[in-house]
Each structure stands twice: as structure tokens, then as C-alpha cells.
Amino acid sequence: MVVTMKPILVFCILICLLVPSLALLSSSFSSSPCSNFVFPNDKAFASCTDLPTLNSFLHWTHKPSSRTLEIAYRHTGITSPKWVAWGINPTSPRMVGTQAIVAYQKPDGTMTVYTSPVNGYRTQLQEGELSFPVSDLSASFSNDEIIVFATLEVPDNTFALNHxxxxxxxxxxxxxxxxxxxxxxxxxGTLNLTSGQALASHGGDSNTVLKISHGVLNTVSWGIMMPLGFMAARYLKAVGPSTDPLWFYLHIALQLPGYIIGMAGGATGLLLLLHKSSGIHQPCHMGIGILLFCLGLLQVSALIFRPAKDHKYRYIWNRFHHGIGYTVLLLGFANIWIGFSILKPAVGWVIAYGVIFGAIVLSSVVLEVWKKLTRDGKTDAAQEVTISVNEAGGNTA
Structure with a gap:
């Protein structure tokens, strides 16, 4: 039995699997992880912000009538013994002069939390009184996260704080x-008590934008467009001559822009590398990125150097092109997940791409099974025709 499938059915499978995933990714970009966090005992705060560095989040409620600021400082991703601190600097957004709250977990599992005025760069964060009253001080540790709770007394007519x-x-x-x-x-940064916003200082915003741009551009390029271009070539071509040259044009339409986007992602990575304060120094991730750039350039060069179909060396070029393509796919997926481990984005971003990655893998498996059934069906049909011809020739003889 010959198994057939029209090109439109292939597109329907891809769209049904990938469009919901892309929607989930888009929604994760637009939502703020801090607003989705649920505190124990249903404790709630009026405002929150995802701080741009150190896997940190700040929740707060400002009550001008009582001159108080209730805060919850969250520090996630704590997989080894670590202390965390958050504080207010009454004079400027810098460390010296900060009135800090420090918390850590002791080896016996109990939590320690106390106040510490930072009077110099060589501070040991010794316990001491702050320049303003602090009450309701507590801390907890669970799921690799320390949360510090406190209520601070702030002066009248306070609209912004350095934290x-x-x-x-x-x-x-x-x-x-x-x-x-x-x-x-x-x-x-600066905490605006009126608008409920927090702004980073000393270039923190620019670094954050660069990191997000680097991650998004490379994920779209190597993790979405390149695999879709591969699938268009492999599975649409298998449908039959009716999709030629549709599969080729779609293959190029996905992979050429994908490579250009990947180049832009590589440029943002280079800027992060040159920016000493970015904290991005990952030779393995960078090495794979450079290799992807070179291999991708070889793939794109197929537009110019691809031999004609009837050329005697065309089969060698095909093996070369396909081998590099598989290598680019595997390295691209690997480097995306390595990048996630380095940048540590909000969990929503990782889950969203995980769904997209799973959709790509699942659709590839489904289409690979279809391709095998189609090939086997055609082979069986050809064998049946050959047998019929032979039998007819024998009967004639």
C-alpha cells in the first residue's frame, strides 16, 4: 500500500504543534515572574520587580500614612551555602553607606537574619543598628531560595529610595x-515608591537588554528557524515531485534569515564579551557559537557553490551539506541550553522554549515515521509492479 500526503497536511502538522508554543513563548516574555509568585500564608505586596542581576526579586508595599515600607527580598538559585543581603542607601546608589539586611542558612539548617550598616568597602557585614527602625525581620529558605521579610520606617514625603x-x-x-x-x-538601583517601579543604575539596564537580546536572537535563529528550515527540506521533499522547488524555496526562506538573525545574536554576544562589567566569560559557549557561525556560513554558501543536479560530484556535495546540517542542528540546540544555564532567565522563558523544542522533536518524529512508511510503501509498490511485469513476460513466453 502506498502512503501519500499532500504538502498542506505537512504544514498543518507544523502549525498545530508550533503556533501554541510560540504563543506561550510570547506570553512568557510579556509577563513578570515576580507577579506570579505566591508567598506562604497568602502574604501579598502591592508592587514587585524582577531585579536585573543576581537572580533577585523585590516585593514591597509602601504605606505613607504609617511611614512604613514592607518588603520581601527573594534570592533564587542558591545551590551552595551563600549569604544574601538587601538594603537602602539614604545618600546614593552604592554599597558604602547602605543600611543592609543580611540572611543566610547555618550548617544546621536554621536561618540567621540581622541588620548591618555598611561603613566601608572591607566590611565583614557585622551586626549593628541601622539609621532607621526595622521590625518584623525574618527569613526562610526553601526550593533553593532565600526570602527576607522586613518592615522599614521611612521619612515623610519619601518618593524614591536607593537600594x-x-x-x-x-x-x-x-x-x-x-x-x-x-x-x-x-x-x-532606584526604587520609586510612587510609581511602583525599580530602575537599575550604572549600566545595569544596558547589560540586561544585551543579555536578553542575545538569548532571544540566538534562540529564534538556531533553536527555531534553522530546525524548521531543515524540516521543510527533509519532509516536504519526501512528499514527491509536486513539492519541487517549493521545499527548496521554503528551506532557504527559513534558514537564510535564521542565519542573519544568528549573526545579530553573535554580535550581541561579542558586545557582552567586550563589556567587562557584564560578567559574561564563557569560553565553551563562545567556542560553540563561533563554530556555528562558520558552519552556518558554509551552509548558506550552498546558494552559490551548489553543483548542478547532473554534476558527477553532486552526491559528494549532498553528503557534505547534510552532514554539516545535522551538526549545526545538534550544536545549536546544545548551545541554547548552555546559554540558559549561563544567563539563568526566568523559568517561564525556559519552559516556553522547552515546549517549542519538544514540539519540534515530536513533529520530527511523526514526520520521520510518515517518511519511512511512504518510502516503504513506494518500495512495495515498485516491487509489485516488477513482479507483475516479470510474470506477464513469463506468461507470454
Whole structure:
């Protein structure tokens, strides 16, 4: 039995699987993870912001009538002993002068939380009184996340505050020095109590935009458009002569723009590398990216150097082109997940691309099975025709 499938059915499968995934990715970009967080005992805050560095989030409620600011500072991704701190600097957005709240988990599992005025760069974050009253101080640790709760007393007519956050290693019960590069030098900003917004300082916003742009551009390029271009060539071509040259034009229409987008993503990665305060120094990720750029250039060059169909070396070029294509697919997927582990985006972004990745893999499996059934069906039909011809020739003889 010959299995057939029209090109429109292939497109329907891809659209049904991938469009919902792309919608999920879009919604995850537009939503704020901090607003979806549920605190224990249904505690709620009026405002929240995803801080641009150090996997941190700040929730707060400003009550002018009582001159209080209730805050919850969350620091996620804590997989090794670490201290965290958040504080307000009454004079400027910098570390020295910050009135901080420090928290960490002891080796016995209990939490320690206290106040510490930062009076110099070589501070050991010793416990001390702050320049303003603090109450309801507590901290918790669960699911690799420390949450610090506190109520601060702020002066009348306070509309904005300079705030600073930080983390560092623990050596038993002793606090180690935090890193002096990258995100650790960008963890400060301004908290607008009127608008409910938080703005980063000292270039933190530009670095964050670069990181997001780098991740989005490369994910769309190597993780979505390149695989779809591969699928268009492999599975539409298998439908039969009726899709020629449709499959080729669709293949080029997806992969050429995909490569250009990947070049733009590589440029943002280079800017991050050259920007000393970005904290991006990942030789493995960068090496794979450079290799992808070179291999992708070889693939795109097929538009110019591809031999004619009847050329005696066309089969060699086909093997070369297909082999590089498979390599680009595998390295592209691998580098995207490596990039996620480096940038540590909000979990919604990872889940959204995970759904897209799963849809691509699932649709490839379904279409690969269809392709095999189609090929086997054609082979069986050809064999039946051959047998019939032979039998007819024998009967004639």
C-alpha cells in the first residue's frame, strides 16, 4: 500500500504543534515572574520587580500614612551555602553607606537574619543598628531560595529610595567576600515608591537588554528557524515531485534569515564579551557559537557553490551539506541550553522554549515515521509492479 500526503497536511502538522508554543513563548516574555509568585500564608505586596542581576526579586508595599515600607527580598538559585543581603542607601546608589539586611542558612539548617550598616568597602557585614527602625525581620529558605521579610520606617514625603542587593559565599558560619566583577558590581538601583517601579543604575539596564537580546536572537535563529528550515527540506521533499522547488524555496526562506538573525545574536554576544562589567566569560559557549557561525556560513554558501543536479560530484556535495546540517542542528540546540544555564532567565522563558523544542522533536518524529512508511510503501509498490511485469513476460513466453 502506498502512503501519500499532500504538502498542506505537512504544514498543518507544523502549525498545530508550533503556533501554541510560540504563543506561550510570547506570553512568557510579556509577563513578570515576580507577579506570579505566591508567598506562604497568602502574604501579598502591592508592587514587585524582577531585579536585573543576581537572580533577585523585590516585593514591597509602601504605606505613607504609617511611614512604613514592607518588603520581601527573594534570592533564587542558591545551590551552595551563600549569604544574601538587601538594603537602602539614604545618600546614593552604592554599597558604602547602605543600611543592609543580611540572611543566610547555618550548617544546621536554621536561618540567621540581622541588620548591618555598611561603613566601608572591607566590611565583614557585622551586626549593628541601622539609621532607621526595622521590625518584623525574618527569613526562610526553601526550593533553593532565600526570602527576607522586613518592615522599614521611612521619612515623610519619601518618593524614591536607593537600594542595593548582593550575595557571597559562606565558610561555615563566616561570610566570605562577594565577587568584584560582573553582576556583583551592577546590583544597585532606584526604587520609586510612587510609581511602583525599580530602575537599575550604572549600566545595569544596558547589560540586561544585551543579555536578553542575545538569548532571544540566538534562540529564534538556531533553536527555531534553522530546525524548521531543515524540516521543510527533509519532509516536504519526501512528499514527491509536486513539492519541487517549493521545499527548496521554503528551506532557504527559513534558514537564510535564521542565519542573519544568528549573526545579530553573535554580535550581541561579542558586545557582552567586550563589556567587562557584564560578567559574561564563557569560553565553551563562545567556542560553540563561533563554530556555528562558520558552519552556518558554509551552509548558506550552498546558494552559490551548489553543483548542478547532473554534476558527477553532486552526491559528494549532498553528503557534505547534510552532514554539516545535522551538526549545526545538534550544536545549536546544545548551545541554547548552555546559554540558559549561563544567563539563568526566568523559568517561564525556559519552559516556553522547552515546549517549542519538544514540539519540534515530536513533529520530527511523526514526520520521520510518515517518511519511512511512504518510502516503504513506494518500495512495495515498485516491487509489485516488477513482479507483475516479470510474470506477464513469463506468461507470454
Amino acid at each position: 542595593v542587593w548582593q550575595d557571597g559565599p559562606m565558610n561555615g558560619n563566616s561570610l566570605g567576600m562577594h565577587d568584584l566583577f560582573g553582576s556583583h558590581l551592577q546590583s544597585m
